[in-house]
Amino acid sequence: MKYRFVLLLFSATPLLSYGQTTALDSKVAQVKDSVVAWRRHLHQNPELSNREYHTAAFVAARLQQLGLEVKTGVGKTGVVALLKGGKPGPVVALRADMDALPVKERASIPFKSVDSAEYLGQKVPVMHACGHDSHVAILLGTATVLSSMQKDLHGTIKFIFQPAEEGPPGDEEGGAPLMIKEGVMDNPKVDAIFGLHINSQTPVGTIKYKSGAVMASSDWFSVQVKGKQSHGSQPWSGIDPVVVAAQIIQGFQTIVSRQAELTKAPVVITVGKIHSGVRNNIIPEDLLMEGTIRTLDGAMQKQVHEKMQLTATKIAEASGATANFSVTTKTEVTYNNPELVKRMLPSLEAAAGKDHVKESDWTTGAEDFSFFGDKAPAFFFFLGGMPLDQDPAKAAAHHTPDFYIDDSKLDVGVKTFCQLVIDYAAKAGK
Template identity: 65%
Template sequence: MKTLLTLWLAFFAVSLQAQDQQAQIAAKAGAISAKLIEWRRYLHEHPELSNREVQTAAYVAAHLKKLGIEVQTGVAKTGVVGLLKGGKPGPVVALRADMDGLPVKERVDLPFKSQVTAEYLGQTVPVMHACGHDSHVAILMATAEVLASMKKDISGTVKFIFQPAEEGPPGDEEGGAPLMVKEGVMDNPKVDAVFGLHINSAIEAGSIRYRQGAMMASSDWFTIAVKGKQAHGSTPWNSVDPIVTGAQIVEGLQTIVSRQSNIVDAPVVITVGKFHSGVRSNIIPEEALLEGTIRTLDSRMQEDVHQRIRKTAVKIAEAAGAEAVVSIDKKTLVTFNDSALVQKMVPSLQKAAGAGKTAVMNWVTGAEDFSFYGTKAPAFFFYLGGMPKGNDPKKAPGHHTPDFYIDDSELYVGVKAFCNLVFDFAELSAK
């Protein structure tokens, strides 16, 4: 009887401690909300392009150093990594935010609207945080401040990853998560689990959406060079027309999706985004160049689609007497959420947003280079809503557009989520 009473008292003490911890997190996240919004709006007004996040990195590094967090700069060109060692032994948990903006001109009339321009591939372009990375940085800065204030209660180590170039490095440069991983961000100390979030303009502010297994698509880029025979536009029979052949290839690629792929297993997208050919209206040119993207949510389907694209382009070209050369560049892996990790950590998200505001989402054909961290440790990536309450998701301005907009009043929910994940993962790892 005494043993049972002792066990019950121990369980009750642990339960009270967990409740107190959760209350502390909620209170601290609420208290830092005003600063979080201030940081986010400053970053929104001062965006920087991929691999050029110099001032953003300095802003982040100064904040982390002020908190007494060990800081490493210049990782993967402009990345910042912070290391917070807790007061107790335990696992290493990584939290990631991406920092780069996009070459987009902002159209939303805000007091903190971006007026920034920068050089991109030899051109002067407007720059905007048109995908919400400013909110990701601010959320992780706030998370670092909250966790630093609870350092003695943390079991293990927290690694804060502020990553450049998620949107892709310019030209032939290396960058983004692949370079972060290559330079050892998931080692020294070795990460046991990695978490990340992405704001979403079509999900109500303060809500969380997640999915176990494949969540976001791989992103591959392709080029198809079609070589024909040049002739005068008035005598097409003397030509091998690469434009007509290219158009037939575009149509043929769509049958891979509509007639050859089992989309019951997982979605497939093939989009031709560029078609270049010719210099004059009365000349049938010698060459045409097609460029596009492939999105898949299954690695086996990814390889199968690649083979079908090559075969389709080459055979259509051969039938026309032309030649097609296909090149496929794998850019981003499938963002895959470790099923066991998701099942364990969903309660942490529910504590942050509320069980009624935390739900499973559908697949997304957009891509995220967060996927590369998942090759080194169990990973869990989720969405945080940023749509003003009462708005229609179907009318929400899309990401990567001039009208992109988020309600930043409930970004603190992301802070609560990250903090709960850190504490809960350590507790579950100890069992």
């Protein structure tokens, strides 16, 4: 159940006075060059999900230098640090994900990744093609700034450096669910959690946010179709699972176009992989298709699962074949607590400038940050990293070889995290 209750009522204006804001600006400015340097080091040394050994060691060493209480090995390679403020108050968590992707980088930059690693038994190139290196650097910068303000802070700040946001390999556990399972949102119990994601198609330094559902759930599904093998010249003597699969794929798309209430929330069903057959003149006996489902409403998510099950089995049955449909939920809908968003929006505007904070539409991308929202009110937003002279329509998307981030405004992310922590904790501590 997502947290949707009303939080304690307090002023919706940033708490910091002019002098305090100036001091925060100065501290953020002092760490800016380090944040960029950290990001570029991590970019040049990427690691895949559940294999973030160097990254975790890099993070832990810097947190220990700040004198924080540091715990490593959380959720396999995760790092968690506590900063206890000098004044009483709530526990506020900040999260950054650390893993990279099996993508070969094409960008011509001095810190380009040329690394490779093993992924599911294959040697693959590795690249930070989603900007998680930026997230880690921003959170390290935030920890540095807030540590220097420790005696004036209300409550406790929990810094969560999470592995495997892109999904653990194979049958391994990992990511936010494993960290939560191991108690990351407890001891001490988190009262609110904030997260951000860099975006390659949003102008650098601009923040985008949305109240309520902001990112889709991500389900992985498979359909195993079983027909009857025959010679390709005599299809009537067999049952063709390829033709059955084609009809099932079409049927899935009519769930989107004719059965889902799209005025309520969007739905995406994508078949991304099909495997069947060994020879061009043999109708095979079996076929396996796999894909992903994206929804932005929990009830619709369940309904889509049921309709896909019915569609696959009945279409197969009509042709004399059988179909076994299975689905695994990888992430839930990322849900921003509306009351938390309303109260903390002035903090975003104070950090980035009101003209640089924009309300956005929801996205069918997915994030396992969603699971943290089951444990405490959550607020997840986006920070722009696209060069100002670039056309958003031409900017390379995430998870692609040409993905590129302008890291000149990572300090905006640092200041925003700091502003959120200070404002939320100090107000709640009064």
